[in-house]
Amino acid sequence: MLQIEDVLRDRGSRYAVSGGAVQGRAGADAFVAELKRVKKFAKATHNTWACVFSDLGPVKADDGEAGAGAVILKMLEREGLYDHIVVVTRWYGGVHLGGDRFAHVVTAVRAYFAALHSAQSR
Template sequence: MPLYKTVKKSDEETLIIKKSKFISYVSPVKNEVEANHFIEMIRKKHWDATHNCYAYVIGENSHIQKASDDGEPSGTAGKPMLEVLKKEGVLNTVVVVTRYFGGILLGAGGLIRAYSQATTEGLQKAGIVERELHTEILLDVDYTWIGKLENELYNKGYPVKNVEYAETVRFTILAKYMFEQQLEKFLVDVTNGQAVINRGATLYVDKLLI
């Protein structure tokens, strides 16, 4: 996936609603196996909880979606959690909301609001990022080009990942996936063809949204 939204890191948040404790656990995952492993980990950690409800969205076009009420009234936990994930547009993300019952019934509407709120606040705590695929462009050039290259790259907004100084200078520049040729042509023009250009690894670059 060249571009998608997900959570920045694994994190947790706790809410107390009418004496019930809701603990939301959020994590980025690569596939359904990782999601199920995360769910089982939380279940083992909170084996004594009243409920461990979950939801996840995985894959391009959100083609894998799953939710569980884990004993709560049907449609009051997993589904609203899943709806929050879909509303935020995050992919490859799993949420588990652990509930310890506090003795006061919330009703169907109260449960939907509680699980939705727990999921929303969990996502905010973990941070939502826009993850975009980039390719490293490796530029080897003579030292005399350093100043001009730094200025031109800065003006065009191309991110420089690293600069190495040896017999020549190597710039590692990040190009958005499928736009590598555009950057390579730009570098050829800037250096009058006096640079050696190769492609390196592909990697994701995160932009924090919340």
């Protein structure tokens, strides 16, 4: 699992991003369940994720953050990353972010891709 715990903060909301290789929907569900075993992730407002499975195609879960899963999914497809889950976690800070929340999802996923490519090139 690759994880960046404090990607950004805005108006009290905090974002983290996690990801890793998974096999099938059961693998994705197990990844999210494992992430939520950590108390702070279990208490997060949203754990939005997406994955493009080589056998099932695209799957996303918005977890109450409507539209955020589609943003992650589109970025995974553009990256050509299959059988790899990316989870963007948000702890709500009390102020609605409007459309900025999508920009923050993009920032989190870009940070994840950069860290993943860095880890792969070592």
